[in-house]
Amino acid sequence: MPPCPGFSAQRWQEMREAAIDFLDRFGEDAVALGWTATDLFGVHPTVGVVRVDYCGGLMINARRVEAIGDTWIQYGNQTFRRDRPGRPVGVPVWEAQR
Template identity: 90%
Template sequence: MDLFGVHPTIGVVRVDYCGGLIINARRVEAIGDTWIRYGNQTFRRDRPGRPVGVPVWQAVR
């Protein structure tokens, strides 16, 4: 879910459910234990209370 997650019924419309590789089309520049950096943006996987989605290939179309 941290990389390929999306909202179970509405997909990428809810970016708070999206994984780090779904929400950004930029090139990944660095990866840490709890973060992925794209240029001047950083996706963090360790946010408390973050909603959990489903893998993009299991989302309802």
């Protein structure tokens, strides 16, 4: 069941699988590099992934992460940056309203 607004059941399953893959392969590195739950799993508190500007690195697409750095996550030719000035901070997806 999707945890917040903006996810279809299929899309949530894909995102969940990509997030588990990330944690298996990069979880320890992410902790060591200072990534937080909202950096990775953040969503808008009431409208979920509908507000992409609130989304963490693992909530913006269902692609598998290929590399991680101290401020970025790379998926193929797309990069998520957590250090964008003025970026709003959401809540972890498990705390969003349904």
